[in-house]
Amino acid sequence: MTKIISKAGSYNQKVVKCFKNPKNYGQIKNPDGVGEVGNPVCGDVMKLYIKVAKNKKGEEIVKDIKFETFGCVAAIATSSILTQIAKGKTLKEALKIDNKKIIKSLGGLPPIKVHCSVLAANALKKAIGDYYSRNDSKKNE
Numbered sequence: 001m002t003k004i005i006s007k008a009g010s011y012n013q014k015v016v017k018c019f020k021n022p023k024n025y026g027q028i029k030n031p032d033g034v035g036e037v038g039n040p041v042c043g044d045v046m047k048l049y050i051k052v053a054k055n056k057k058g059e060e061i062v063k064d065i066k067f068e069t070f071g072c073v074a075a076i077a078t079s080s081i082l083t084q085i086a087k088g089k090t091l092k093e094a095l096k097i098d099n100k101k102i103i104k105s106l107g108g109l110p111p112i113k114v115h116c117s118v119l120a121a122n123a124l125k126k127a128i129g130d131y132y133s134r135n136d137s138k139k140n141e
């Protein structure tokens with residue numbers, strides 16, 4: 001497999017695989033929540049779309065999730081793995097996904113790329129927050 005070496009150091013094979021063949025890339029039509037985050041220093045932007053449904057227990061779950069990321073190798077790899085971790089989880093479980101979990105699932109990231117994983121975790125929190133605020137405003141209509 002191709003080894004990608006950046007100024008930040010080398011990426012492991014799992015990161016390269018997620019970057020080259022990202023899962024859940026794209027948009028969701030009529031999403032239930034959207035989270036957009038950016039890092040002004042590197043200029044990378046992530047947009048996450050979620051569709052929410054209820055499981056048999058009546059808990060809200062991430063039924064579908066997609067991302068659009070304009071950024072570095074790590075930004076795309078962390079977005080991809082995040083969608084794979086979050087899909088099917090309850091919203092409460094999904095809110096607990098932090099950047100440490102993302103990094104662990106990727107088998108590590110160069111230290112200078114840790115902020116990319118923080119961006120991904122924040123995008124999910126923002127999308128779920130957007131879902132909750134849309135629902136709150138529906139209740140108040």
Ligand code: FES
Binds near residue numbers: 042043044071073074
């Ligand atoms: S370099 Fe900023 S998100 Fe990757």
